[in-house]
Amino acid sequence: MNVARWTRLATVALGACLAVANVGTASAAPADFYQAPSPLPSGASGDVVRAETYAPTLSVLHQAGPWPSGAQRIMYRSTDAHGSPVATTATYFDASLPWSGAGPRPLVVLAPGTQGQGDQCAPSKLFADGVHYTPPLDFAVEYEATQAYTLLSGGMDVVVIDYEGLGTDGMHTYVDRRAEGHAVLDAARAVKSLPGGRIGDDNPIGLWGYSQGGGAVASATEMQASYAPELNVRGTFAGGSPADLRPVSAALDGGLAAGLLGYAVNSIYAAYPETRAEIDGALSPAGRQVLDDIATQCVPETIARYGLHRTSEWTRDGRSVAELIDALPTVRAVVDEQRIGRSAPRSPVLIVQGRNDDLIPHAQAEQLAADWCRLGATVDFSTEEIPPIAPGFIVGHGLPMATGMPRALDWMTDRLAGVPAPSTCTA
Structure with missing residues (x-):
């Protein structure tokens, strides 16, 4: 393994350490923050409805100041699957470390993997609570903290979305490609519109997600040209993406x-x-x-x-x-x-998929890559060759997320720094 890959692995490990360094010390998010005004104020998709800062739950013990980032919970306007306005929430982390690549500091929109369907499972609530538990079995920890803090350790700002109906009113629109894609793109718009914010039109944007999040960013990147053409999206990491719900079911x-x-x-x-x-x-x-x-x-x-x-x-x-x-x-x-793969992303995409993923079949990820290649997109398809381990017990789905993260971090850093993207389409 080369030095660069060891460095990336160390960065991932740092993110994991930060994710568990100080759980449970922040105050819970106020319940009324998640109550959207009715009717919603007039405006455009991505407009911020409300925002408030808080001390991140996950931080290095005894560290003075907001390191590696500050945090804001935000509510913003988005669009549901049928084109109607809806309020959605997210957490925005502004990195305090310098950006490690070339050019202006980037923003990464992180679409989380499956959290659940109850409002208590919303990532922005879990980032504030640290751990949620109501006896006997209602338990949740925000596992996406590892990915978020790994990105922050490279100096990238990160906004982690909650999705429609997760924390806010209504049913969480789980694996609905349009609702989720809109929430991803509108989160980037919301961060750009924050008063006094540092992310503007010139700052590059990356989309990042695994599992449910991989499907959300895959949908977002293929609809970006029509839904949010003004965004400076440079690349998308879509790992373990449920692109076709039939084989996934x-x-x-x-x-x-x-x-x-x-x-x-x-x-x-x-x-x-x-x-x-x-x-x-x-x-x-x-x-x-x-x-x-x-x-x-x-x-x-x-x-x-x-x-x-x-x-x-x-x-x-x-x-x-x-x-x-x-x-x-x-x-x-x-x-x-709901099938993803019918429109070409206009920016490069990295697809990472486990060969023996026991939740998201490898073949449907291959088909997604083939569909996008056929439409003229720049796609880098990477298979994590992990043998079958306890099939049906999620191990085959979870391991590629960890083993593929160093490659994904290298790939995303290069895209946000303006390095031309590789493609496996000709293969």
Whole structure:
């Protein structure tokens, strides 16, 4: 391993250490911060509705000042899947370390992996709380702190989004590509519009996400040209991206993360009223209760209660969620519309995917790369060759996030510094 890669690994380790250095010392976010004004003030997508500073929970003990960053929670206008205005929240970290690359300091929009569907799971709340726990099983820790603090250690400003309905009113629109992509792009607009902020039109922007976050930034980068063409997006790291929900649904069922399919069903049910009659007709009374319970949970509780179960337990006739996608015409149309890969990103993309990912199949990530290459995008597709380890227990999905991070950090640093991007499209 060369010196540069060892340096990146050390940076990742620093981020992880910072993420656990001082948990639980900050005061919780005020509940009323997340209550959006009704109606929303007039304005444009990305306008800041409210913002407030707070001392970051995760910091080096006994360190004077906001190191490695200060923090603000922000509420901003975004757009839901149907084009209507909605309030969304995020946390903005302004790095106190110098930017390690060339050119002006960049901003990275970090779309988090799956947190849950209950409002208590919102990343901006967890960054403030440190740890959330309500007996017996309602537990959450903001694991994205590792990625956020790794980026901050390179001098990049970072804004971590909460997604629509996570913390704020309404159902969290889990894996809805348009709602999530809008939230990513509007977060960058919001940081640019903060009074007295240091991110402007000349500052480069990177999009970063893994798992659910990988899908969110993949959607954002392919819609950026039409939705937010003014943003100076230089590159996107999309790891473990659920680009096609059909194979993902089949892969999750019966494994430790089976309950996450409940988040997706709840999201579709809430955001697409035309699907409700079909879904209601397919669910058993017990299945309806499961989905109602899941809508209030964070990932650890959902895994504890519903991991290693089959979604066929939720339905009247024993069909699984994956089978119902094909059997219910309105649901099928909504799921098919969620597929990512139909528009070319205008900035480079790095896709990192585990060969034996037990949640997000490798083949659908390959297809995403092929689709974008065919449309003329610059794509660097990288496979993490990790052997199968406890299939169905999320290990195959989680490990590539860690092993791929040094490469992703090198790649993103180069893009934000203006270095031309490599491409595997010709291969």
